[in-house]
Amino acid sequence: MKLHQLALGLGLALGLVAGAQAQTTMKISISVAQNSHQGIAIDTFAKEVEKRTGGRYKIQTFYSGALGGERESIEAVQLGTQELAFSSTGPVPNFVPEVKILDVPFLFRDKAHARAVLDGPIGQDMLAKFEPKGFKALAWAENGFRHMTNSKRDVKTPEDLKGLKMRTMENPVHVAAYKGFGIITTPMAFPEVFTALQQGTVDGQENPLSVIISAKFDQVQKHLTLTGHVYSPAIFLMNKGAFDKLSAADKQAFIEAAKEGTKANRARVDEDDAKGVADLRAKGMTVIDTIDKAKFVSALAPVNAQFEKDFGKANLDRIRNFK
Ligand code: EAX
Numbered sequence: 421m422k423l424h425q426l427a428l429g430l431g432l433a434l435g436l437v438a439g440a441q442a443q444t445t446m447k448i449s450i451s452v453a454q455n456s457h458q459g460i461a462i463d464t465f466a467k468e469v470e471k472r473t474g475g476r477y478k479i480q481t482f483y484s485g486a487l488g489g490e491r492e493s494i495e496a497v498q499l500g501t502q503e504l505a506f507s508s509t510g511p512v513p514n515f516v517p518e519v520k521i522l523d524v525p526f527l528f529r530d531k532a533h534a535r536a537v538l539d540g541p542i543g544q545d546m547l548a549k550f551e552p553k554g555f556k557a558l559a560w561a562e563n564g565f566r567h568m569t570n571s572k573r574d575v576k577t578p579e580d581l582k583g584l585k586m587r588t589m590e591n592p593v594h595v596a597a598y599k600g601f602g603i604i605t606t607p608m609a610f611p612e613v614f615t616a617l618q619q620g621t622v623d624g625q626e627n628p629l630s631v632i633i634s635a636k637f638d639q640v641q642k643h644l645t646l647t648g649h650v651y652s653p654a655i656f657l658m659n660k661g662a663f664d665k666l667s668a669a670d671k672q673a674f675i676e677a678a679k680e681g682t683k684a685n686r687a688r689v690d691e692d693d694a695k696g697v698a699d700l701r702a703k704g705m706t707v708i709d710t711i712d713k714a715k716f717v718s719a720l721a722p723v724n725a726q727f728e729k730d731f732g733k734a735n736l737d738r739i740r741n742f743k
Pocket of ligand 1: 627
């Protein structure tokens with residue numbers, strides 16, 4: 421071998437090694453299926469991170485609770501055993517209590533209101549609350565307005581909820597509110613819910629149409645009521661140490677990628693909300709799509725009085741009245 425060939429060979433080999441070292445792989449997970457509003461969020465994020473960092477960062481995506489439920493994924497991100505997670509705010513209050521206020525029932529009028537709050541100063545200030553807990557919160561996204569399903573009866577009034585045994589998220593605000601409806605609450609991680617419904621461990625559950633459809637709950641639940649009782653935010657979380665190691669430009673790339681993920685996520689929620697009821701009816705569910713919402717709101721009056729004490733009426737009003 422001639423000297424210049426050797427030099428070229430060495431150079432190539434070194435280049436390959438350097439190339440291999442330059443690609444960092446990170447994990448992100450969701451608890452629901454890939455074909456969902458959350459799947460599209462993390463798939464878009466992964467694609468955008470790769471694109472915006474010239475392929476130096478590769479995001480491996482995990483679906484359907486393959487790495488555990490949402491609480492476990494947030495724990496893993498906090499510990500740094502997993503770099504990223506996309507989760508509803510369900511288990512978040514256990515890590516960042518300030519976020520609890522967003523899970524208050526009947527707080528948001530509609531999706532436009534919720535998105536404006538999250539994208540505005542209230543939501544953006546709240547992202548900073550994750551940092552002392554070991555997270556970089558990249559962006560808010562959404563799970564959607566939650567509705568109730570069960571296997572026992574049509575729910576037309578709040579009285580119909582009394583005595584139903586329902587799976588709830590591991591979220592103290594939800595548990596307190598649903599108890600206010602007279603529901604027998606059973607907090608449970610999402611990956612266990614389908615089986616619990618199938619085996620009758622619980623009568624029902626509540627989730628946005630996007631989740632009900634992607635989890636195929638129509639196979640194990642007969643009755644759906646569009647209660648829209650609470651808005652369920654979602655969030656892109658990253659281990660703070662992993663984020664801090666990024667260059668300034670790469671930090672921006674990750675944040676922008678999360679924002680693109682949010683756009684795709686919200687568009688899919690809108691799509692699911694638009695066609696979800698017809699879809700679930702076609703699959704055999706009975707859907708009550710109009711309720712007297714005021715009755716549901718007033719059934720929660722005592723619980724709400726407690727929330728106003730806990731969170732401060734001014735703080736709740738600031739969200740309620742945000743334009
Ligand atoms: O984030 O646990 C839940 O009910 C969540 O809404 C679901 O896993 C999607």
